[in-house]
Amino acid sequence: MQLRVPGPTPCPDEVLQSMTKQMINHRGKEFAELIRRVTDKLKVVFQTKEDVLMLGASGTGGLEAAIVNTLSPGDKVLSVSCGVFGERFANIAEQYGAEVKRIQVEWGKAVDPQQVRDALKADPGISTVLVTHNETSTGITNDLSSISAAVKEFDKLLLVDCISGLGSINLPVDEWNCDVVVAGSQKGWMAPPGITMVSVNQRGWEAVSKAKMPRFYFDFTRAKNFMEKGQTPWTPTITTIYALDVGLSLMEKEGPKNIFARHARIGKITREGVKSLGLSLFADEAFASNTVTAVNVPQGVDGKKLNEVLRDEYGIVIAGGQQTLAGKIFRIGHLGWVTEADIEEVLSALKNALPSVGFRNI
Numbered sequence: 001m002q003l004r005v006p007g008p009t010p011c012p013d014e015v016l017q018s019m020t021k022q023m024i025n026h027r028g029k030e031f032a033e034l035i036r037r038v039t040d041k042l043k044v045v046f047q048t049k050e051d052v053l054m055l056g057a058s059g060t061g062g063l064e065a066a067i068v069n070t071l072s073p074g075d076k077v078l079s080v081s082c083g084v085f086g087e088r089f090a091n092i093a094e095q096y097g098a099e100v101k102r103i104q105v106e107w108g109k110a111v112d113p114q115q116v117r118d119a120l121k122a123d124p125g126i127s128t129v130l131v132t133h134n135e136t137s138t139g140i141t142n143d144l145s146s147i148s149a150a151v152k153e154f155d156k157l158l159l160v161d162c163i164s165g166l167g168s169i170n171l172p173v174d175e176w177n178c179d180v181v182v183a184g185s186q187k188g189w190m191a192p193p194g195i196t197m198v199s200v201n202q203r204g205w206e207a208v209s210k211a212k213m214p215r216f217y218f219d220f221t222r223a224k225n226f227m228e229k230g231q232t233p234w235t236p237t238i239t240t241i242y243a244l245d246v247g248l249s250l251m252e253k254e255g256p257k258n259i260f261a262r263h264a265r266i267g268k269i270t271r272e273g274v275k276s277l278g279l280s281l282f283a284d285e286a287f288a289s290n291t292v293t294a295v296n297v298p299q300g301v302d303g304k305k306l307n308e309v310l311r312d313e314y315g316i317v318i319a320g321g322q323q324t325l326a327g328k329i330f331r332i333g334h335l336g337w338v339t340e341a342d343i344e345e346v347l348s349a350l351k352n353a354l355p356s357v358g359f360r361n362i
């Protein structure tokens with residue numbers, strides 16, 4: 001089977017092997033060395049000199065952590081959302097009592113930084129901006145550097161969901177002034193689910209010191225204090241950390257620049273490939289994501305059936321659309337451990353499968 005959903009992603013053999021290792025004492029020297037080594041390698045990919053914390057959770061846990069550690073009930077927050085994951089981030093903030101103002105961008109389109117600027121100008125009471133860098137539900141990569149510049153013109157706190165982008169596309173966290181950035185081990189890191197990695201800069205820590213939302217398991221301050229001792233507050237997902245350690249070493253060997261270039265190349269091959277089959281892209285191509293491609297299900301084709309045929313007859317697992325996009329699009333994940341040959345295989349399977357599910361290329 002070739003797993004081509006936008007997370008979880010396949011793990012190379014070395015990574016799988018690392019997960020057969022025996023458990024270690026999470027209060028011992030060996031674990032301290034492991035967590036320090038992994039954190040140092042994470043900082044290289046995050047392009048940050050600030051703190052990177054590892055919490056035991058999937059990506060959504062990291063989003064929740066970002067919210068509860070930096071905000072207080074009643075805080076006014078601007079959510080800039082262009083898909084399912086942007087909405088999720090806003091909903092978490094709302095659930096914990098923030099007053100959320102929404103800029104809702106049509107799905108398939110990117111966020112316009114000018115709209116962010118206008119919204120911040122119109123309401124000086126907003127303290128914080130939530131944004132999704134790479135919107136996995138629609139296959140869009142937002143212009144985060146321009147959005148961040150707009151947010152920083154007004155000196156607001158910026159929380160970023162880059163769960164499906166970090167490690168695969170360029171996000172220089174310090175250079176782009178992103179205060180809190182959330183990533184997830186099962187996306188671009190060649191590792192299994194289980195850890196959310198979160199960077200917090202000085203501005204982020206200032207917000208943490210004032211934030212009053214309830215938190216316990218995901219408390220950043222506790223995580224930082226324990227990290228200084230080479231520990232986590234609670235029993236860590238040791239096996240996922242073994243895997244991440246090896247995944248990060250492979251990334252170090254390839255080098256971040258080469259990784260970003262590989263994703264850019266593969267993103268382009270995927271888009272060109274589906275278009276050459278007579279299909280159309282769902283998202284605005286000027287902002288097309290290099291980690292996930294969303295494709296319109298053509299008229300007369302049953303999207304669910306297409307995914308079934310690809311899985312059962314070709315051994316390729318792709319994703320459908322989420323929420324209102326169910327049945328309307330399908331999505332090909334190409335992040336983490338992925339090569340040109342993998343995508344050629346997906347394209348060739350699509351070419352063969354499409355006619356059997358009613359596609360007529362005219």
Ligand SMILES: *Cc1c(COP(=O)(O)O)cnc(C)c1O
Pocket residue numbers: 006007058059060061085132134135136161162163164184
């Ligand atoms: C995968 C993903 C998440 C988190 O999902 P989990 O299932 O909790 O890991 C959040 N945001 C984006 C953009 C994602 O791609």
